[in-house]
Amino acid sequence: MKASIITIGDEILIGQIVDTNSAYIAKSLDKIGIATHEMVSISDEKDHILQTLYGLQNKVDVVIITGGLGPTKDDITKKTFCDYFDDVLVENDAVLVHVKDMIERIFNRPLTQLNKDQALVPSKCKVLFNAVGTAPGMLMEQDKTVFISLPGVPYEMKYLMENEVIPYLVNKFKRPFIVHQTIMTYGRGESLLAEQIESWETNLPTFIKLAYLPSPGRVRLRLTARGNDELKLKEAIQKEIEKLDDLIGDCIVGYDETESIEVVVGKKLKEFGQSIATAESCTGGKIAQQLTSVAGASAYFKGAIVAYETKMKEQLLQVNHKTITDFSVVSAEVASEMAVNCKELMQSDFAIATTGNAGPLQGDSKAKIGTVFIAIATPSKVFVEEFDFGQPREKVIDRAVSKALEMLYKEISKN
Amino acid sequence: MKASIITIGDEILIGQIVDTNSAYIAKSLDKIGIATHEMVSISDEKDHILQTLYGLQNKVDVVIITGGLGPTKDDITKKTFCDYFDDVLVENDAVLVHVKDMIERIFNRPLTQLNKDQALVPSKCKVLFNAVGTAPGMLMEQDKTVFISLPGVPYEMKYLMENEVIPYLVNKFKRPFIVHQTIMTYGRGESLLAEQIESWETNLPTFIKLAYLPSPGRVRLRLTARGNDELKLKEAIQKEIEKLDDLIGDCIVGYDETESIEVVVGKKLKEFGQSIATAESCTGGKIAQQLTSVAGASAYFKGAIVAYETKMKEQLLQVNHKTITDFSVVSAEVASEMAVNCKELMQSDFAIATTGNAGPLQGDSKAKIGTVFIAIATPSKVFVEEFDFGQPREKVIDRAVSKALEMLYKEISKN
Numbered sequence: 042m043k044a045s046i047i048t049i050g051d052e053i054l055i056g057q058i059v060d061t062n063s064a065y066i067a068k069s070l071d072k073i074g075i076a077t078h079e080m081v082s083i084s085d086e087k088d089h090i091l092q093t094l095y096g097l098q099n100k101v102d103v104v105i106i107t108g109g110l111g112p113t114k115d116d117i118t119k120k121t122f123c124d125y126f127d128d129v130l131v132e133n134d135a136v137l138v139h140v141k142d143m144i145e146r147i148f149n150r151p152l153t154q155l156n157k158d159q160a161l162v163p164s165k166c167k168v169l170f171n172a173v174g175t176a177p178g179m180l181m182e183q184d185k186t187v188f189i190s191l192p193g194v195p196y197e198m199k200y201l202m203e204n205e206v207i208p209y210l211v212n213k214f215k216r217p218f219i220v221h222q223t224i225m226t227y228g229r230g231e232s233l234l235a236e237q238i239e240s241w242e243t244n245l246p247t248f249i250k251l252a253y254l255p256s257p258g259r260v261r262l263r264l265t266a267r268g269n270d271e272l273k274l275k276e277a278i279q280k281e282i283e284k285l286d287d288l289i290g291d292c293i294v295g296y297d298e299t300e301s302i303e304v305v306v307g308k309k310l311k312e313f314g315q316s317i318a319t320a321e322s323c324t325g326g327k328i329a330q331q332l333t334s335v336a337g338a339s340a341y342f343k344g345a346i347v348a349y350e351t352k353m354k355e356q357l358l359q360v361n362h363k364t365i366t367d368f369s370v371v372s373a374e375v376a377s378e379m380a381v382n383c384k385e386l387m388q389s390d391f392a393i394a395t396t397g398n399a400g401p402l403q404g405d406s407k408a409k410i411g412t413v414f415i416a417i418a419t420p421s422k423v424f425v426e427e428f429d430f431g432q433p434r435e436k437v438i439d440r441a442v443s444k445a446l447e448m449l450y451k452e453i454s455k456n
Numbered sequence: 457m458k459a460s461i462i463t464i465g466d467e468i469l470i471g472q473i474v475d476t477n478s479a480y481i482a483k484s485l486d487k488i489g490i491a492t493h494e495m496v497s498i499s500d501e502k503d504h505i506l507q508t509l510y511g512l513q514n515k516v517d518v519v520i521i522t523g524g525l526g527p528t529k530d531d532i533t534k535k536t537f538c539d540y541f542d543d544v545l546v547e548n549d550a551v552l553v554h555v556k557d558m559i560e561r562i563f564n565r566p567l568t569q570l571n572k573d574q575a576l577v578p579s580k581c582k583v584l585f586n587a588v589g590t591a592p593g594m595l596m597e598q599d600k601t602v603f604i605s606l607p608g609v610p611y612e613m614k615y616l617m618e619n620e621v622i623p624y625l626v627n628k629f630k631r632p633f634i635v636h637q638t639i640m641t642y643g644r645g646e647s648l649l650a651e652q653i654e655s656w657e658t659n660l661p662t663f664i665k666l667a668y669l670p671s672p673g674r675v676r677l678r679l680t681a682r683g684n685d686e687l688k689l690k691e692a693i694q695k696e697i698e699k700l701d702d703l704i705g706d707c708i709v710g711y712d713e714t715e716s717i718e719v720v721v722g723k724k725l726k727e728f729g730q731s732i733a734t735a736e737s738c739t740g741g742k743i744a745q746q747l748t749s750v751a752g753a754s755a756y757f758k759g760a761i762v763a764y765e766t767k768m769k770e771q772l773l774q775v776n777h778k779t780i781t782d783f784s785v786v787s788a789e790v791a792s793e794m795a796v797n798c799k800e801l802m803q804s805d806f807a808i809a810t811t812g813n814a815g816p817l818q819g820d821s822k823a824k825i826g827t828v829f830i831a832i833a834t835p836s837k838v839f840v841e842e843f844d845f846g847q848p849r850e851k852v853i854d855r856a857v858s859k860a861l862e863m864l865y866k867e868i869s870k871n
Contacts, residue, residue: 052669054492054495055636056483057477057678063497068471079504082478085667089494113650113668114657148645155647173846194670196851221470228564232570235528242529252500253528254467255609263472320740325748326741329762334742336816336849337652344768347734347744347760349753353802357759387768401751418630431588434751436611 042075043101043215047083047093048195049108049118062107062198069202074216075103085109090121099185103210108193110176112155119161119179122190126181128163133177136160136168140175169205173197178205187213210231218271224285225302227259234260238288247276259447280350292448302446303331309453310391315420316363317449318387319345320358320379322370323397323413327442329379343387348379354396358382371396371408373425376416380425384418391453392418393445397430399437413441417448457490457631458516462508464523465608470609477522477613489631490518492796500524503702505536514600518625523608525591527570534576534594537605541596543578548592551575551583555590570666588612593620603629637693640701640710640717642674642862649675653703661692674862686750708745709865717861718746725756725806730835732864733802734760735773735794737785738812738828742857758802763794769811773797786811786823788840791831795840799833806858806868807833812845814852828856832863 043317048169053060060082067077070200078101083089090109097104109118123130137160144156159175162168169178169189174197179190189206191198228232231253235242242251248268254261264281266274286293295305319328329345332338348354351370356360360378368374379394397413411432416425428444430437461478468475475497484491493516498504505524512519524533538545552575559571575591577583584593584604589612594605604621606613641649646668650657657666663683671677679696681689701708710720725732734743744760747753763769766785770777775793783789792811812817812828826847831840843859845852 051665051667051680052678053479053497054482055486055680056479056481056492057638057669059474059479061474064468064471064474066471067469071470077471078499080469080497084493098753111668111670112647115665115667144647148648150648153647153651155650172825196848223472230559231566232527232559232568233530233563235570236568250466250530252466252530253526254472255526263467265466265470285798321741324745325753325757326736326744326760326762327748329741329764330739332744333742333762333764334850336854339764340739342740342764344764344772345741345760345762346772347741347748347762349744349748349757349759357761357801370639386772404754433611435749437750 042103042214043078044055044103045068045078045092045097045101046080047104047106048080048193049085049090049106050082051084051115053082053108054084054088062193062195065195065199066105066107066202068167069207070103070210070223071219073186073207073211074219075210075214076219085115085117085357087117087121087124090118091125094125094188097186098183102186102214104186104188105206106188106190107198110190112159112175118190122179122181122188123163126163126165126183128165130161131164132160133162133168135170136162139170139172143175167203171197171201172204173200180209217267217269218274219264219276220271220274222264222282222296224264224282224293225259226262226289226292227294227414229260229289229292231255231260234289234292239286241281241284245281248274249277249281252327259443273374294447302443302450305333306446306450306453307332307335307338307341309450309456311337313451313456315390316341316343317391317393318343318383318389320383320392320394321345321347322349322354322379322395323399324395324438324441324445325349327438328393328395328445331432331442333445343389346386354379358386369406369408371398371406371412371414373414373416373427376414376425380416380418390420391449393449394418395441395445397437397441399434399441400432401434410438411437413437415441415445415448417445417452419452457518457629458493459485459490459518459520460493460512460516461495462519462521463495463608464500464505464521464636465497466499466530467496467532468523469499477608477610480610480614481520481522481617484622484635485518485625485633488622488626489634490625491634500530500532502532502536502539505533505538509540509603512601513598513687516601519601519603520621521603521605522613525605525607527574527590533605536597537594537603538578541578541580541598543580545576546579547575548577548583550585551577551592552784554585554587558590584616586612586616587619588615595624604832632682632684633689635681635686635689635693637679637697637711639677639679639697639708640674641677641704642709644675644704644707646670646675649704649707653700656696656699656703660696663689663854664692664696671858674858685709709862717858717865719750721861721865721868722747722753722756724865724871726752728868728871730805730868731756731758732806732808733758733798733804735798735807735809736760736762737764737769737794737810738814739810739853739856739860740764741855743808743810743860746857746861758804761798761801769794773801784821784823786813786821786827786829788829788831788842791829791840792838795833796838805835808858808864809833810855810856814849814856815847816849826852828852830856830860830863832860832867834867
């Protein structure tokens with residue numbers, strides 16, 4: 042079972058927006074045992090779209106196209122999709138009623154002609170009803186390939202994948218099983234890790250594949266097993282993980298592929314009934330934002346104080362003026378006071394504090410650009426680490442956020 | 457001048473990570489007049505890589521490949537790249553010295569064999585020196601096509617694009633000019649906008665193309681002109697923008713393609729010497745995070761209080777207990793007090809406050825999931841708007857952040 046994903050839109054090819062739809066679609070397909078063979082992004086040009094579709098006919102089982110279904114002139118996917126199947130566009134009553142209802146409710150005005158045109162669909166297609174937007178999804182089968190066209194707006198695409206596309210594919214195809222297991226490690230480089238597990242890697246069964254996914258400060262290992270017996274695949278993977286644990290157990294922090302560090306931290310805090318707050322300077326609220334991106338975060342996240350301006354560290358977080366003048370605003374001492382005072386103010390069990398210079402300018406401290414102090418206050422103590430996260434600004438902020446959450450995770454895990 | 461971008465890595469095809477490299481590369485190429493014809497993501501499989509390379513030979517001028525250059529067994533790009541050109545791998549002295557230096561400095565240990573292997577490169581390639589990582593970039597010319605292989609780690613890829621690839625391409629090719637101009641509009645739907653500018657759109661010169669980029673609450677219009685005379689292109693675009701301003705000037709907020717709302721807001725604040733602070737509940741620090749993602753934000757961003765827990769709204773932001781019990785924590789009254797008190801506490805000129813229910817659970821208020829109140833405190837007043845941002849959680853948070861920044865922008869612009 043193979044799929045291809047096509048994204049249509051000039052905005053992607055000039056780099057104005059990043060395509061996040063393909064990753065979502067690939068992940069959804071992967072879960073039901075359909076492997077994505079290739080992802081392609083092409084322009085809003087009829088010939089380019091047609092040529093890409095011809096190239097995939099009977100080569101893959103499923104083609105999913107996103108984008109180009111809007112009401113404006115530059116959106117040509119629907120017309121081209123229709124041409125490809127030698128079909129004609131007809132008005133779909135159910136879609137028209139829905140579009141009318143949405144436009145009247147949201148914009149409080151009558152339909153324009155362009156709105157009405159959204160109800161046109163190829164006469165032979167199966168309409169995928171888009172309850173959250175005005176552009177319907179469309180599905181056509183031709184020979185051995187199913188072609189599906191979805192709107193490019195991410196939440197509309199997600200709605201249709203979940204409610205229409207996946208149920209349809211599950212019903213239509215007999216699929217193999219794909220089992221993934223990610224092992225999250227941190228604090229050890231990719232090369233060293235690879236050498237430590239080399240003989241284990243060489244002896245993996247042929248139906249299990251290993252991949253390394255390094256990012257600053259951590260490496261995820263991903264095992265993928267393919268076959269027809271799901272239970273057998275899972276058992277085989279479990280066996281390999283046990284062997285791996287003997288080899289590098291000291292740097293493994295978790296196992297769930299879908300779990301980011303903020304989700305893992307949240308689970309641990311929930312499990313122990315503990316809470317967290319943050320006092321942020323150079324990370325500008327990003328640690329709080331990541332913690333609160335998790336549904337249900339209100340069970341353990343108290344709040345954050347982003348004391349960006351130096352003065353605010355004194356006023357909002359009650360850092361001693363003398364500490365700042367003696368040690369500078371980017372120092373272990375300031376980070377430590379920020380964490381302790383934040384924990385106090387928020388009545389939380391843990392607190393994270395960051396102070397540093399993300400660049401590109403020098404700012405209120407003499408600290409080198411890239412220097413960040415991260416402090417963790419726990420129920421019984423506070424500790425600080427100093428880092429040099431280099432440049433540029435974006436990387437300094439991201440590494441500081443990721444490192445802070447890892448330090449917290451390690452600490453909570455000692456419970 | 458056409459380019460293709462290839463991303464290699466199973467982690468992309470199973471949707472584990474989103475490919476952000478292609479957008480960056482496309483944008484860099486676009487700036488020097490090279491149009492990206494297609495982006496492709498494929499797996500770490502030799503045949504798939506070779507087949508993709510063969511398909512592009514002499515079809516495009518430049519092929520840029522990222523990913524698969526790590527030291528581990530699943531990284532096969534270098535070997536395959538070498539095979540494609542019928543070349544052999546040889547040790548490069550300069551790269552070896554650099555790898556040794558990096559490993560010793562960062563990990564404080566001697567080289568492993570895998571580290572040493574990073575210094576192997578095809579004998580005929582031009583080495584692109586990677587000062588920020590251990591995997592070098594490689595460049596090969598064959599017939600009419602230049603093939604370039606870069607590491608997949610985003611900041612290493614960016615370093616090489618900026619310092620090696622772009623200077624090389626600028627020097628090698630005579631390129632046409634591409635001029636883009638984005639017009640940021642807000643508060644009007646795509647269809648209505650399209651109808652209002654229909655006759656203008658129809659009469660655009662043939663060398664200018666229009667695209668609509670809608671996102672919740674706003675539509676960006678992008679004009680792209682191609683040709684050999686840069687000045688002429690710019691003048692033609694300017695002329696079209698003036699016409700457009702007569703038609704829909706009331707909903708245009710800015711013109712710079714690279715400027716996101718947080719950059720535009722920052723510029724305005726700097727221009728007027730004013731400052732901003734935020735008091736966030738449902739947005740969890742994301743407004744602060746976006747404001748501080750801009751280099752130089754310390755000139756106008758004071759700080760933020762993320763009062764996630766209801767109690768924190770009283771303790772940290774001094775919202776009246778009675779306001780919360782009388783009107784509920786998700787209310788115009790609470791948002792308004794949050795904004796006013798935040799402005800006071802932070803001694804800022806403006807303050808943004810958010811309170812709402814992002815879901816998926818009900819939380820501390822009876823407010824419907826998706827309900828968000830946004831308050832803006834200005835030097836002279838405070839005002840609040842209520843929104844229904846629907847579902848899911850991610851969309852509610854993103855729309856609230858974007859709407860809050862737009863409300864602020866509109867207000868600052870009245871200066």
